[in-house]
Amino acid sequence: MPDAARFGDKGVVALDLLSLTAEELRDAARARLSSGAGAWSDIHADAVLNGRFEPETHGLNAKSCAEWREHFGLTLPEVVRTTDEPDTRGTTIKAVLKTHDDLEIECVRIPMGGGRYTLCVSSQVGCKLACAFCETGRMGLLRNLSVSEIVAQVVVAQTALGWPIKNIVFMGMGEPLDNADHVLQALRVLADRRGLSYGQQRLTVCTAGNPHGIERLGALGWPRLNVSVSLNAAFDDKRDRLMPINRKHPLAKLQAALVAYPRRKKFVYAINYCLLPDFNAEREDARAVAEFCAPIGRVLVNVIPYNPGNVPLTRAPTDEEVDRFLGWLQEEGLPVRRRVTKGRSVMAACGQLGNVELRKRRLPVVRS
Ligand code: SF4
Secondary structure (H helix, E strand, C coil), X not given: CCCEECCCCCCCCEEEHXXXXXXXHHHHHHHHCCCCHHHHHHXXXXXXXXXXXXXXXXXXXXXXXXXHHXXXXXXXXXXXEEEXXXXXXXCEEEEEEEXXXXXXXXXXXXXXXXXXXXXXXXXXXXXXXXXXXXXXXXXXXXXXXXXXXXXXXXXXXXCCXXXXXXXXXXXXXXXXXXXXXXXXXXXXXXXXCCCCCCCHHHEEEEECCCHHHHHXXXXXXXXXXXXXXXXXXXXXXXXXXXXXXXXXXXXXXXXXXXXXXXCCCCCCEEEEEEECCCCCCCHHHHHHHHHHXXXXXXXXXXXXXXXXXXXXXXXXXXXXXXXXXXXXXXXXXCCEEECCCCCHHHCCCCCCCCCHHHHHHHHHHHHC
């Protein structure tokens, strides 16, 4: 589902280059252009690898260049600011990007050690799911990001910001599977071997628990794509309070979707568990996590210490509380990993992305 866009004059609906795989661009160019379509490969590579659309640099005459510009375009968000948090393990950097309609989205560069970085990208401006511990959830949903706006975060990170990105995780602003059409196409563009060439194993989609979206992700037929689930509570009453999506899709429904997901032999679900003192950090909570995970196959439980946002739900857990909970999960036979908190001081850590002010700015526009 490529982005039809704003570029065309003369009434032509133009396509954004970042919303297309190389082959899709080839087909669209052949269908639309009377000459110069043969430059599709160079134009595509220049767009996704360099963030440039300059048909003139690919040996085309003026008429062909004009046709390319009439039918295709490229929009990159502006980098408004970056904030960084240095650490012995590397520097976490949050980039705030401005969209064409004056909204802001955020992506975060997370150090993985050895000079490798993961880019956490956004899929929506805001989010309607309103998880109680999440800053983005306080914004509400302003709109979905288009395919090109999702891919552009990676292109800007690699070009304008010069970040060497190894992995991409859909854990920024928004629930990716609430914007499944665009996220699935963005995955195709990111994985395209003739373009950005991120292998499936370098891509992770994280969901708060959208069963239909999980089904659609499975239908992609990508066995090595990573899937991660924000669980955060394994009792329905607690999860209802922390994650309102649970009222619509309770744990049993989520569990059934994960069981039905087509998994290869060594597939491992990442189960994310944001540890909130006084909410979900007791012995019985660890047991319930194990019971939830038992039927879904191999898992790795990532325990993420809660990062208080601008309106804290509670305090951050102490190291002792995190270690104790990890120990309980291990007693239940679960493989665990303590997610090191990165970027908390610059509001770039899990659950801290977003700008509630945007909603106020946006409201008059929505009403008019
Ligand atoms: S945690 Fe994710 S799904 Fe929940 S409100 Fe925040 S962005 Fe949305």
